[in-house]
Amino acid sequence: MTQALITGGTAGMGLSFARFLAAEGCDLVLVARSRQRLEATANRIADEFGVDVRTIVADLTTDDGCAEVGAAVTDVDVLVNNAGMGLGEGFTGASLDREEKLLDLNVRAVLRLTRTALPAMMERGQGSIVNVSSVAGFGPIMPGSTYNASKAWVTNFSESIAPLARRKNVRVMAFCPGFVRTEFHASANIPTSDIPSWMWLDSDAVVETAMRDLRRGKVVSVPSLHYKVITALIRHTPHSILSRIAERASAISARGHIH
Template identity: 50%
Template sequence: MPTALITGATAGLGAAFARRLAADGFSLVLVARDEKRLVETADTLYHRYGVRADALAADLSAEEGVAAVEKRLREGVDLLVNNAGFAHTGAALDVPVEDEVTMLRVHCEAVLRLTMAALPAMRARGRGGVINVASVAAFFAHGTYSASKAWVVNFSESLAAQVPEPRVRVMALCPGFVRTEFHERAAIDTSGIPGFMWLSADRVAGAAMRDLARGLPVSVPDPRYKAIVGVSRYIPRGVVARVSALIGR
């Protein structure tokens, strides 16, 4: 039975990946900060899908948390989903620098270290996959969040091109607005976002697994957002930055 480790697994897109992979017969290692909620999630998945679901409580903004997950990954998994992440309320210039550094630890350092911890065992077996959750925001310019997600895309594309084993795949997942707790936790006002721009977390997880199987280095899992990203590539970067600043998150 294959094993998948998912960070940020108790809510939103991480929980959607957990449901999808459990339904596909994966054993799960679920990672999040809230141990109580993590254990409840693991128990629910076990009883619903009959798969093993282990809870690994870890704060990926702290050294001990990242080290604990690295240790588990070195034992070997078939799929790693680096999903943990968050956003700040307000513009970058209004956010304390220490909070921005914490974001970079979770979005960049943890993704780097966990990916590098998982890949050696995958390469030794000649199979495996890493999905690094980025965002459509990676293709625009709006503070540390979009910058960190742009790093995730670049990092994932670079590794995808460098890993020689054809059945070991690294992919950046770049969804648009997904109906999860993400925006509520960050106190971001989403009232101005049209209903047709929202995506289902379960559909995004399903599209991600299909694109990983196809060997895509970057997945933008919806035709609407594919069009937005495609158009953005032909607009001068300065214009994109100014429009991003006007529109906000």
């Protein structure tokens, strides 16, 4: 029986990945910090889809949490590094501790779990790793935020190791959605009222796209046509122009016109 481990598996895209894979008959290992919510989610999925669902309560911003989850990833066929965080404050407003936690979760945990899972998958000659990144990682489009820098690392990291993994029939893919209707922005205290409705994506739909692209062998997956266009523009716009746009957006934001 195929087994998948999903970090941040109780809500948002993590839950969508869990339900998608369970519907295909895949046993699950779900990782989150809240024991009560984790166990309730596991029970619902097990009852609905008839699969085995194990849980690991762990904080992936800590060494102990990464070590505990790392002990489980050597046996899985699919690893989804979904857990991540953003900050509702700019770089000079957030505390150093919070900035370091962002890097611990968005970067270091992805590195550690992938480093543990990938050799085992390569030895078996099969497996898949999905690293959830973001359209924000393609350029400095979030003025004053280090979130986009952390996601740029996730995308580049995935692109760097994908050719190595492919030699042993293992797939590694960076999944880069835009705005998705989840709890992410509310948890980070990030205002969303000024974001137009056309920019929002459905969590289940983007996960379907991610899994389809993974099976097609894509290394970078960007769901929806309009985000593909936006990503292409960001990637091919000179950095000097992107920087001026970001500076202007930052100035407008400071006057309270956008968030």
